[in-house]
Amino acid sequence: MLPEAGAFELVFLAAVALIVVGPKDLPVLLRKLGQFIARMRGMAAEFRASFDEMARQSELDELRKEVEALRNARFGEPIAADLNAHLSSVHEAVISATHPEPPPPPAEAVDVPAPAPAADTAAVDDAPGASRAAEPRA
Numbered sequence: 001m002l003p004e005a006g007a008f009e010l011v012f013l014a015a016v017a018l019i020v021v022g023p024k025d026l027p028v029l030l031r032k033l034g035q036f037i038a039r040m041r042g043m044a045a046e047f048r049a050s051f052d053e054m055a056r057q058s059e060l061d062e063l064r065k066e067v068e069a070l071r072n073a074r075f076g077e078p079i080a081a082d083l084n085a086h087l088s089s090v091h092e093a094v095i096s097a098t099h100p101e102p103p104p105p106p107a108e109a110v111d112v113p114a115p116a117p118a119a120d121t122a123a124v125d126d127a128p129g130a131s132r133a134a135e136p137r138a
Contacts, residue, residue, distance in 0.1 A: 017029065
């Protein structure tokens, strides 16, 4: 109640109250002081509760606004743009795969040298471990 009042200060206040008010009216004064403090605490608790209710109500209002914005907003538009770009590239790839470009027109005839003859197979047959069953015996 009195954060900086020690025992000595409280005894001093009680003595002054006893002298000023008198012993006859002191209990009535203390009762009224207790009722006043209880009313002040009740008012403070009511103020705190109403303040908390207002804060809770404002939070609910903000949440309602956010939910309504999500319901009405077109939050998928950025995703839809990326998806459309990806789908168009896939579409182009499918079209190019199913309808290949026509081959280029033939160029002028150029003499191409004939391929070299195959290497001598006897050298392969003489290799160690090569099978000689296929060769005829003389």
